[in-house]
Amino acid sequence: MIIAIDGPAASGKGTLGKRLAEHYGFAHLDTGLLYRAVARVLMDRNVPLADRDAAAEVAQNLDVSHLEDDSRLRGAAMGEAASVVSAYQPVRDALLAFQRGFGAGQPGAVLDGRDIGTVVCPDADVKLFITAAPEERARRRHLELLRRGEQAEYETILDDIRRRDERDMNRSTAPLKAATDAVTLDTTHLDADAAFQAALKIVEGKHS
Numbered sequence: 143m144i145i146a147i148d149g150p151a152a153s154g155k156g157t158l159g160k161r162l163a164e165h166y167g168f169a170h171l172d173t174g175l176l177y178r179a180v181a182r183v184l185m186d187r188n189v190p191l192a193d194r195d196a197a198a199e200v201a202q203n204l205d206v207s208h209l210e211d212d213s214r215l216r217g218a219a220m221g222e223a224a225s226v227v228s229a230y231q232p233v234r235d236a237l238l239a240f241q242r243g244f245g246a247g248q249p250g251a252v253l254d255g256r257d258i259g260t261v262v263c264p265d266a267d268v269k270l271f272i273t274a275a276p277e278e279r280a281r282r283r284h285l286e287l288l289r290r291g292e293q294a295e296y297e298t299i300l301d302d303i304r305r306r307d308e309r310d311m312n313r314s315t316a317p318l319k320a321a322t323d324a325v326t327l328d329t330t331h332l333d334a335d336a337a338f339q340a341a342l343k344i345v346e347g348k349h350s
């Protein structure tokens with residue numbers, strides 16, 4: 143079984159994906175980490191993010207084995223940079239096969255990102271589109287960054303989130319949007335436990 147989770151920045155996709163995967167004993171892939179990792183390699187090499195050919199070359203040769211271990215990937219700068227390189231079609235093309243093959247040989251997989259229900263797994267068994275008001279998402283990300291020890295201003299994070307959503311929704315390739323057969327879950331007034339319970343109902347409802 144494949145569960146696809148999409149939605150804007152800091153809506154709780156990863157948190158939910160992890161919990162659903164634990165609940166069902168499925169593999170989980172936070173696909174944002176792939177784009178963050180491409181951005182990180184470019185930044186480490188001092189290559190401008192605007193260099194599309196270099197970004198494509200990095201994506202084609204990306205080492206996907208240590209994504210979860212690297213806390214720098216989760217920083218605010220990398221999220222912004224990921225959103226720039228993720229708009230390049232050759233970068234997306236290079237990362238597609240890995241995402242589509244993810245979870246093969248497992249009882250199931252949960253993938254979260256921006257285009258899982260629309261492009262990566264259009265035949266997913268369940269598609270969730272997780273949203274929350276930008277102010278609530280900024281509040282969550284602010285807390286998260288402070289906990290990680292990153293300097294962060296709420297207003298700056300809110301601006302960053304709005305700009306990134308705008309870019310992700312309006313790019314020509316695989317824009318952020320709900321698949322026509324996705325169920326939208328607004329978590330503005332749901333804590334992580336309540337969001338998980340609501341998602342579980344949707345998943346079970348699709349399979350009962």
Ligand SMILES: Nc1ncnc2c1ncn2[C@@H]1O[C@H](COP(=O)(O)OP(=O)(O)O)[C@@H](O)[C@H]1O
Nearest residue numbers: 151152153154155156157282286332333334337
């Ligand atoms: N429903 C929720 N209510 C409050 N905080 C949440 C909720 N879901 C996730 N969080 C917290 O918000 C932050 C962003 O969540 P995350 O799962 O990383 O979002 P995304 O993967 O969509 O960027 C994390 O610190 C997470 O613990």
Ligand SMILES: Nc1ccn([C@@H]2O[C@H](COP(=O)(O)OP(=O)(O)O)[C@@H](O)[C@H]2O)c(=O)n1
Nearest residue numbers: 151152173174175177224225228255256257
């Ligand atoms: N499937 C995906 C996942 C992420 N991305 C891009 O990667 C960026 C970082 O994604 P992320 O999921 O790690 O970001 P957060 O929602 O955690 O802030 C996004 O802003 C998108 O531009 C994408 O284009 N497609």
